[in-house]
Amino acid sequence: MRTAMAPMKTALIVLAHWVLQNAVCREVTLPNGPLFRVAGFPLSLPCRVSEYEGPRTQEFEWFLYRDDSGGRQIGVVSTRDKGFPYVPFQARVRNGEVRVERDSGDRVRLMIQRLRTEDQGKYECYTPSTDSTYQGNYSNSVTVKVIPDTLRVSFTRSLTGQPVPEGADLTLTCSASIQSEQLTHLSITFGRRAGSEVPESGAGGEVSNVREIIAIDKLLGVVPGQFYKKRYDNGEITLEKRNGEGGQGVYVMKMKAVQPDDTGSYFCETSQWILDPDRSWQKIASRTMDIGNLTVQQLAETMSVTSAPRGEVTLQVGSPLILTCEVLGLPSDVNSGLLVQWMKRGSVSSDEAGTGGVEVEVARMSPDGLVSWGDDLGRASGGSLEKVAEGKYSLKLFSARPSDSGVYRCAVSVYAGRTSPGLSTPATLTQRSEGVTVNLRTKDVLVSAVAQLPRGPLLKRGNTITLICNATVTTTGPAQAQVHWLRWPLPEPVLKREPDPAPADPPVIQMPTRVATLMYNGVSNIYVNGSEISVDRLSAISYRLRVHVAASEDQGMYACHAEAWAQDPHGGWYNMGAKAESNAVTVYLYARAADLLLIPLVVGVSSALFVGIFIIATVTCCFMKRLRRQRAQK
Incomplete structure (x- = not known):
């Protein structure tokens, strides 16, 4: 039995040693090819090594086998040997155009800043051995095809930097095209920089003052920028593609009702995308075209609201009261909705108008021309609010009443570039006129x-x-x-009593x-x-x-x-x-006769009942005593 078990034990040990050796095999991984990249644009080739022995920081060497080199290898760059590059790459490695960037100890990527036509070929990533035994995959390769740059982009009209009134519409047009034998997609992005100069990159390569407005992405879908999504959902920003001459795509971005925050430098960026064999989309070319600077002039700098007559008005009760509100400084080329309100504060006794009472709304005209009245709904038949000219509104009270006296102001809310704003749409600007004090002389009464x-x-x-x-x-x-x-x-009746030295509480006034x-x-x-x-x-x-x-x-x-x-x-x-x-x-109400008779009746009945109960109790008590004596004698 022991002799049979010994060979089996030895076989198991050998098998385990073989499995252990083959379980740990070095492997070098590169993307699947071929990869198509555009001349003049960056190439990024990731390479990683796994299942290795030795230090966690591994070394990497890159070789290129050009299509016309007859299989000869060209040293490109190495992580451990500065003298590794062959002559074709020595200058490019020294100036950093060709380099290796580490993602981790066992992950790197070959970076070629500007790809050249002669860079086409098969790239090999090699990792020198740090294993105790030489086994596994120590290199891998991928084919890179360099295709010509055919990406073109242009714009139709540049922004001149001249002030544009707040609420105006903005239209930007960019044209882009590519001519490639490979199936590639084109994306286009309209964006804005906060300043007129090209900003520098911040930490992590992010540009702090650049905001994407709207784009057609690589999957050909329209995507709004993070800070513009609400305006896109409200239909204020749109982007559409039209067919231009020579197969060019014409991209038109429209922005309604520009705001002061829209001031800045505008650009359009177009990118060429390709689907790699691993089913991932890669940007292989990109160009940015500066369209120009936009300056938005704020409405508050030009708009004013006045009311007439000015100062103070004195009328006889029953006379008509006519007040006029005029809005000045609105840009003529911008269609804006106006909400006009006449407000009144109660009559004041101080010299400063409008310091007393609560301000109430007399009447309003909405942007769609609908007139409504405040709490005094009876004024709807005794007055009117009309638009008598562009930007001019008249409030008429056909017969003024004493309650109509007070300080009147016209409040105008402007919805710049929005003729029919929603109920939740905030006004762009609200301004009020100076107060008009209205005094009414009442009749002698x-x-x-x-x-x-x-x-x-x-x-x-x-x-x-x-x-x-x-x-x-x-x-x-x-x-x-x-x-x-x-x-x-x-x-309450007042009762005379001795004077109390303590002060009495003041009497409570009954309402x-x-x-x-x-x-x-x-x-x-x-x-x-x-x-x-x-x-x-x-x-x-x-x-x-x-x-x-x-x-x-x-x-x-x-x-x-x-x-x-x-x-x-x-x-x-x-x-x-x-x-x-x-x-x-x-x-004062006195008691009725029936009420007076009721008192003696109640008293008489109560007395009679008491006397009867007393007599019955006395007789019963005497009878019981006599009965007890008779029983005692027997």
């Missing part, structure tokens, strides 16, 4: 109000409370009184409750929900409030407030601002 409680029997709960308010309005022209009824709670209103047009509004209330007009000056089936909560001090309302020549009613407050009338 006198308002009086007297409240009274008609004589009659004492008011009791459940009766009807009747209050009369005599209100008069004395003025010229049609006028009416609008009457408000208010109620305060009854005052009135609005009971009802009879408006100038005869419409009544009732504000108290718990009671049945009605208001009506008995005569030209007499107004009546009735509280039916009055309850305790209807007690209090009643007063009426009268406001003067006048009618303008166009039939509209407005508050004249004059008012009067009447005297206070105290309403």
Whole structure:
């Protein structure tokens, strides 16, 4: 048994040693060929070595076998021997045009900055052995074909650097073509540099102030730049290809509504791409054409908004109020949408216009010409906002009211280059005019109000409370009184007591409750929900409030407030601002007779019930005592 196992053990050891030796075999890898590259442009050949022994930093040597060399090798460059290059490459290696760049210890790439026609041939990457035994692949080769440079690019019209108004449209055109026997694709990119000079590369070779605007990539798809994607999605930047003469492709980029940030130096870059045997796309040629400088003149430098009349205007109530807003300095060759708003701040008492009150919108005209009014919707029939000329807008109030006094300003928002902006589109610029102070002289008006409680029997709960308010309005022209009824709670009784040395708290001022209103047009509004209330007009000056089936909560001090309302020549009613407050009338409700009889009845029933219970308890107690004595005698 032992003799049979010994040969098997030896065979296994030999097999394991053979597998171990063959598992670690040096391998040198290059891209699959042939590779087509363009004369005058860079060549980059990556080479890596794997499955090796020895140090992690490996050495590399490059050889070239030209097509016409009859198989003779030419030393190109080496990572360990400066004297390695043959004569054809010595000068190019010294000036860095031909070099080896390391990606890692076992990965390098052969770089030829400007490929020449005579550089065509088979390139061999060789790695000197650092292994304990010589086995595996120590070199590999790939064929490079050098094709002529046929890439052409031109532009139609250059930018002169003259200022272009903000919001104008920009159109750039580049033409590009290639003539190649190989199947190659052409990409084109429009870009912008922030300055007029060609920038230097920053860390990592990235150009900090160059931004790609839009491109047709190697797969022939349109791709916007990172900083221009939103404008591309909004349809403000487009790129299309047209067929030109002689097979040239004409590429037209259009940019709508240029912005101040668009100032800079513009260029178009076209590149030739080829699909290598490993199915990866490689850029084999590229050219950049400077189109020129663009300077965008900001709208804020030229635009202004004025309003007329200037300063202060004093009108009689009922007169028409006409205000004009004019926008100046808009570029004539740019179609822009305008949002025009008339704003008003309440009347001010200080010398500086517009310092008091809250500013509200009176009316607005949207970029599409739609007019809307602010909170006072009644103005839609009593006024107008019109475009009377290019850049000139007129606000008319047919009959001015006292509430129309205040400081008016015209606010204009410009959407440069956008005639129909979306709801979420921000305005390019908003400017406001100087304030116009409008004062209105009210008519001489006198308002009086007297409240009274008609004589009659004492008011009791459940009766009807009747209050009369005599209100008069004395003025010229049609006028009416609008009457408000208010109620305060009854005052607390005052009890005399010794003076308290501590200071008493100030009395709390009770706010009135609005009971009802009879408006100038005869419409009544009732504000108290718990009671049945009605208001009506008995005569030209007499107004009546009735509280039916009055309850305790209807007690209090009643007063009426009268406001003067006048009618303008166009039939509209407005508050004249004059008012009067009447005297206070105290309403107290007494208890009814039925309520007074209820008290003795309740007291009598309670007393009788108490006496009956007492008698029954006494009799029962005596009877029980006698019963216990009788039982004790037995």
